[in-house]
Amino acid sequence: MTALIQARGLRKFFGTTDALRGIDLDIQRGEVVAVMGPSGSGKSSLLHCLAGVLLPDSGTVSVGGTVITALSEARRSALRLKEFGFVFQFGQLLPDLTAVDNVTIPLLLGGMKRRQALTAARGWLDRLGLEVAADQLPGELSGGEAQRVAIARALVTQPSVLFADEPTGSLDSLAAENVLTAMLELVRKAGTTLVMITHDPRTAAYADREIIVRDGQLAATDRVGVK
Amino acid sequence: MCIVAVVDNSLTLLGLLSVEPSYGYDLKHTYDRFFGVRKPLAFGQVYASLARMTRDGQILSLADEAGGGPDRKKYEVTEVGRTRVSQWMFTPDIPSETLQSNLFAKTIIALLVDDNADRLLDVQRTEHLARMRELTREKQGADLMRVLLCDHALFHIEADLRWIDLTGARLTQLRNEIKLP
Ligand SMILES: Nc1ncnc2c1ncn2[C@@H]1O[C@H](COP(=O)(O)OP(=O)(O)OP(=O)(O)O)[C@@H](O)[C@H]1O
Ligand SMILES: [Mg+2]
Numbered sequence: 001m002t003a004l005i006q007a008r009g010l011r012k013f014f015g016t017t018d019a020l021r022g023i024d025l026d027i028q029r030g031e032v033v034a035v036m037g038p039s040g041s042g043k044s045s046l047l048h049c050l051a052g053v054l055l056p057d058s059g060t061v062s063v064g065g066t067v068i069t070a071l072s073e074a075r076r077s078a079l080r081l082k083e084f085g086f087v088f089q090f091g092q093l094l095p096d097l098t099a100v101d102n103v104t105i106p107l108l109l110g111g112m113k114r115r116q117a118l119t120a121a122r123g124w125l126d127r128l129g130l131e132v133a134a135d136q137l138p139g140e141l142s143g144g145e146a147q148r149v150a151i152a153r154a155l156v157t158q159p160s161v162l163f164a165d166e167p168t169g170s171l172d173s174l175a176a177e178n179v180l181t182a183m184l185e186l187v188r189k190a191g192t193t194l195v196m197i198t199h200d201p202r203t204a205a206y207a208d209r210e211i212i213v214r215d216g217q218l219a220a221t222d223r224v225g226v227k
Numbered sequence: 228m229c230i231v232a233v234v235d236n237s238l239t240l241l242g243l244l245s246v247e248p249s250y251g252y253d254l255k256h257t258y259d260r261f262f263g264v265r266k267p268l269a270f271g272q273v274y275a276s277l278a279r280m281t282r283d284g285q286i287l288s289l290a291d292e293a294g295g296g297p298d299r300k301k302y303e304v305t306e307v308g309r310t311r312v313s314q315w316m317f318t319p320d321i322p323s324e325t326l327q328s329n330l331f332a333k334t335i336i337a338l339l340v341d342d343n344a345d346r347l348l349d350v351q352r353t354e355h356l357a358r359m360r361e362l363t364r365e366k367q368g369a370d371l372m373r374v375l376l377c378d379h380a381l382f383h384i385e386a387d388l389r390w391i392d393l394t395g396a397r398l399t400q401l402r403n404e405i406k407l408p
Contacts, residue, residue: 038396181367201388202381205359212349219349 002065004029004193005050005161009059012045012216019045020056021216029160032187032194034204037213043197044165046213050195051084051163052076064160081109085154085192087183089166092150093138099145100125100134103153110157124152128182144175151183155192162187164196168203180206235329236268237276238315241304242336244286245312248303251277261335261405262328277302285311312336316347319354322384330387334394338402348395355388 003026012020019042027033027050035043048054050061052068060069063083068076085106086092093102103121108114125134128148138146147167154162167183168176184206187194196207204210212219236258243249243257251273259267280286285308288300304312316333330351337344362377362384369377394401 038392201356201359201385202363204356205363205381207360210353210356212352214345220346 003027004031004064005195006062007046007050007059008061010046010049010056010061011058012042012049012054012056019216020049020059023059023213023216023218025050025211025218027193027195029193030191031209032184032207033196034207034210035195035197035213036199036201036204036210037219039199041213042216043213045216047163047165047195047197051086051161052080081106082157083160085157085159085162087147087150087154087162087164087167089169090143090146093146093153095138098135098137099130099141099149102138102149103156106153106157121152121156124156125149127186128152142175143171144179147171147179148182151179151186155186155190158190159192161193161195164194166197166199168198168200173202176200176203235315235332236272237279238312239332239336240273240276241280241285241308242312242315242332242340244280244302245304245309246336246339248289248301250299250301254302262332280308283307312340313342316342317350319351322355322358322387330391334401335405338398338405344398344402345395348391348398352388352391355384355391359384359388 005025005027007023007025010020010023010025011018021042023046025046035047037043045054049056049059049069050063052061052063052071055069060067062068063079066079068079071079093099094105097105100118100121103124104114104117107117107120112120122131122134125131125148128151130145130148130152133141133145133149138149141149147170151167154164164183168179171179180203184194186192194207196203198204239262240254240258243254249257251270254277255268255270255273258273262268277286281288281302284305286302286304288302316337320329333347334344336342337347359381362381366374366377
């Protein structure tokens with residue numbers, strides 16, 4: 001089976017900083033992968049390259065057979081809107097729009113009619129247990145609720161890949177667990193591939209496997225077998 | 228009472244011998260410096276381990292020094308011994324809720340013999356995360372009592388993991404501090 005996401009020889013410099021130093025990575029369709037590693041090791045840079053937000057200085061990324069590193073900026077951004085969802089640690093909801101309006105944004109950008117978008121958005125908020133908060137502003141939501149809204153917005157387009165950078169980083173243990181289980185249930189049901197950066201081992205434990213980034217490279221975790 | 232759980236004494240001694248050949252007496256003191264702060268090793272234990280390792284072909288004694296008594300023998304690790312140390316270092320310990328002092332010993336030895344301490348910590352991290360995944364799976368659909376028990380185990384294993392991460396971040400500093408005199 002060919003992997004959904006294939007990265008080969010990824011290198012990325014920021015000035016003289018060697019952020020990614022040759023990364024090869026395969027992620028299968030439907031896989032849930034935790035990306036771990038020390039601060040500054042290159043996790044976000046890797047995620048941004050995989051998602052076509054950032055172009056590597058060398059190496060290729062292909063998603064579903066499309067070499068996204070060879071696409072123009074316009075085509076990459078169209079692909080991101082259609083195929084990818086994004087969740088970050090905080091500060092992602094537009095403060096002047098209600099929860100449900102925030103969730104409709106990617107649909108409206110994709111050309112959907114507002115009425116239809118609102119119905120779809122409410123559906124995803126319901127699935128995340130947020131029916132009552134749908135008409136509130138982000139400032140009126142708890143941290144956990146705001147993260148669910150962000151997840152609903154990321155999933156509303158039914159992306160093939162969800163990219164998350166510390167999605168529960170600002171939540172306490174129980175809120176984090178509730179947000180994660182809700183997200184994982186939806187992701188698993190839809191067969192969405194999830195690539196999730198986390199510092200938190202309990203969050204990583206929800207993944208199928210973890211990859212560890214150190215100094216811009218993937219750590220080898222193969223065991224030395226007893227002969 | 229000693230709170231440090233089982234350290235594999237013999238393997239740690241073998242690890243120290245793979246840094247450089249040593250007399251039994253010096254070996255005991257090197258051991259105590261790193262691992263015997265709370266509980267120094269008895270000489271009898273050191274000599275019993277040396278005898279066992281010699282029998283198993285993991286070490287051999289170099290020619291006796293002129294005029295030396297029975298403990299004036301210098302021991303050197305063999306290829307068999309080196310392989311054994313390497314296997315020990317890179318085979319992860321079972322994640323448990325107790326202090327991973329064996330892991331501490333492996334990390335120090337890996338640094339002393341200039342082997343890949345990063346990798347051994349990575350191997351252990353993988354093992355810990357695999358156990359955490361099992362416990363997380365077990366929580367799904369379990370009753371609340373079961374969930375609470377799993378949470379307890381998860382937090383303890385996570386504490387080890389945090390130690391592994393922090394130690395990983397401190398390896399360079401640690402490498403400089405433990406240089407043998
Ligand atoms: N836009 C940028 N401009 C300059 N340097 C950058 C930029 N983005 C990242 N870097 C540098 O690249 C390296 C990797 O950064 P990256 O953000 O990928 O790390 P990270 O693993 O996500 O860290 P954290 O866990 O702290 O988020 C760091 O040294 C960082 O300073
Ligand atoms: Mg980051």
